[in-house]
Amino acid sequence: MLTSRRSPTTGGWRYRVSTPTCRTRCRAPRSRPYRQCFSASSRPLPRRSRTSPPGLRRSRSPTSVSRGQDHASPGRLRDGQVWIGGSSVSPHGAAFVPPRAERVPAALEDLCQFVRRTDVPLLAQVAVAHAQFETIHPFNDGNGRTGRALVHAMLAHGGATTRATIPVSAGLLADTRSYFDALTSYRAGDLNPIVERFAEASFVGIANGRRLLDDLTGVYEGWTSSVSARRGAAVWTVLPTLLGQPAVTSATVQQITGLSQPAADQVIGRLRDAGVLTRAVGRQRYVVWLATEVTNALDDFAARARRDRVE
Incomplete structure (x- = not known):
């Protein structure tokens, strides 16, 4: 004690x-x-x-x-x-x-x-x-x-x-x-x-943690400069979510935005064309889309905090 x-x-x-x-x-x-x-x-x-x-x-x-x-x-x-x-x-x-x-x-x-x-x-x-x-x-x-x-x-x-x-x-x-x-x-x-x-x-x-924050801030700023959409468009609702949930489906986007499936697919298509999302796995409505810049930043974060072995 x-x-x-x-x-x-x-x-x-x-x-x-x-x-x-x-x-x-x-x-x-x-x-x-x-x-x-x-x-x-x-x-x-x-x-x-x-x-x-x-x-x-x-x-x-x-x-x-x-x-x-x-x-x-x-x-x-x-x-x-x-x-x-x-x-x-x-x-x-x-x-x-x-x-x-x-x-x-x-x-x-x-x-x-x-x-x-x-x-x-x-x-x-x-x-x-x-x-x-x-x-x-x-x-x-x-x-x-x-x-x-x-x-x-x-x-x-x-x-x-x-x-x-x-x-x-x-x-x-x-x-x-x-x-x-x-x-x-x-x-x-x-x-x-x-x-x-x-x-x-x-x-x-x-x-x-601060370095990860800087990396994610840089990723988000890059997204905002590469995405062209009117103010108030659903794409601006999805972008911040990707920082905390880098893997999404059409159903995920529908839940985030309240859009129908066709409208959610259009948002995903716009983010794909801007280089924000990359197709990972799945088919048709069940495709998983990945924000690879976010996952790369998280991988780097984990590598910096890796456990070294005792010799």
Whole structure:
């Protein structure tokens, strides 16, 4: 468990960490270039009161990350010992051995109490919550995916992300070695590396998102200069939609504009002639049209956030 209080002399946050492997005290980094990110996120977060162990178990339901993986016991906490690294026979030589199964429910409840707090800077809180979740390792499988989902849920509930999710987790996995080293340091009682990694990943995610925004803005400006239509024409209703839904059919255009099928097909034909849409698959009324400039921008976005392998 992590608790915090302000220092009477410096005003900085001091944390006490209790993990299944250690109990220690350390100081949050104040003289780092990330302090602005911490101070900007330290505000009341009323929606965080909804986090609970049952909610975390629902995140591992068969309809989420473990569909078709019965060995993972989706929706249920593990009832046996697991370990990370080493062999599949025994934990001998493992890189990390999480707490025993009987300690998992209490550890999760402790984590959820920490997540519900509103007196800890948001990004630091997210980093510690993620590291503690991975340390508890409450499921047979899918802990990494669920732990990353927890990151984005906390950022959304805290108001740091609103309409879109900044791929912070992708930034973490861009350098897996430093990420795993930071988790190891956390389990040894040092919070600084994992908080720093989250700060770095946040800035990487923000930069990547801004670049995607610039790319899509350029795409849209190119469309508006290549499409000739009167003001108020249905084509101007369809164009903005393509930025968020680059694959459309005639039925899609009908739903967006309220036009009949022949009129929707005329809109598609105009966008095709302007180079906005390209035929992908299908026949007659069921043809799927693709805004390839948008999908190319999304592919580039994903490539920049790709996960590198540990050598």
